[in-house]
Amino acid sequence: MGTEKDTRTNYFNIFNDKKPIVVRRCSLEDLEGVIEVNEKELPEDYPYFFYKSILDNYPESFQVACNSNGKIIGYIMWRVERAPAIHSLKLMNQGHLVSIAVLKSYRRLGIAATLLSNSMKKLKKYKIDDFVLEVRVSNYLAINLYKKFNFTTHNIKEKYYRDGENAYYMTLKA
Numbered sequence: 001m002g003t004e005k006d007t008r009t010n011y012f013n014i015f016n017d018k019k020p021i022v023v024r025r026c027s028l029e030d031l032e033g034v035i036e037v038n039e040k041e042l043p044e045d046y047p048y049f050f051y052k053s054i055l056d057n058y059p060e061s062f063q064v065a066c067n068s069n070g071k072i073i074g075y076i077m078w079r080v081e082r083a084p085a086i087h088s089l090k091l092m093n094q095g096h097l098v099s100i101a102v103l104k105s106y107r108r109l110g111i112a113a114t115l116l117s118n119s120m121k122k123l124k125k126y127k128i129d130d131f132v133l134e135v136r137v138s139n140y141l142a143i144n145l146y147k148k149f150n151f152t153t154h155n156i157k158e159k160y161y162r163d164g165e166n167a168y169y170m171t172l173k174a
């Protein structure tokens with residue numbers, strides 16, 4: 001669980017019309033707000049215990065963005081997996097992006113970019129070799145975001161999503 005001290009360690013300020021937006025580590029108390037953002041912005045929902053297990057296992061790379069009232073307006077969460085490396089058969093640690101979302105009214109302020117860069121730095125603690133993610137082939141906003149971070153498309157996962165949409169499997173060498 002994130003303590004007061006923990007949440008202060010990763011403090012970033014983005015100024016939205018002079019009101020600061022803070023990006024910091026997620027705490028247990030933040031999970032309800034994270035779930036609210038997820039339910040508003042993404043079709044993929046997860047049960048509470050799923051968020052809790054990501055927070056318990058990978059707390060440092062689970063980041064939230066809050067507005068000046070402390071409301072959660074965005075989040076990012078990752079898990080770490082042991083899997084064959086992208087360009088060899090050797091087993092390596094992969095940082096797998098589980099989910100990222102920012103509320104519509106706070107978009108295009110650099111919040112997702114801050115969440116990504118901050119959490120990717122934190123993931124290095126797990127000796128990550130590759131960062132990997134899936135994204136809907138129609139989700140050009142997110143695809144642009146990942147390209148900005150130099151992710152490239154490795155392959156397409158057919159019918160990856162429950163509604164039958166394909167995913168791009170995007171990867172980046174750490």
Ligand SMILES: CC(C)(COP(=O)(O)OP(=O)(O)OC[C@H]1O[C@@H](n2cnc3c(N)ncnc32)[C@H](O)[C@@H]1OP(=O)(O)O)[C@@H](O)C(=O)NCCC(=O)NCCS
Nearest residue numbers: 100101102107108109110111112113135141142144145148
């Ligand atoms: C994708 C998402 C997280 C981006 O959040 P954001 O805070 O608005 O993104 P940022 O302001 O940090 O933008 C970073 C980059 O993303 C890309 N991007 C974001 N919004 C974009 C838009 N409307 N049009 C084109 N590119 C866009 C751009 O490359 C942008 O860099 P730039 O501003 O230098 O051009 C947000 O649109 C969202 O929550 N979407 C719904 C949830 C989702 O699809 N998550 C991804 C699931 S895989």
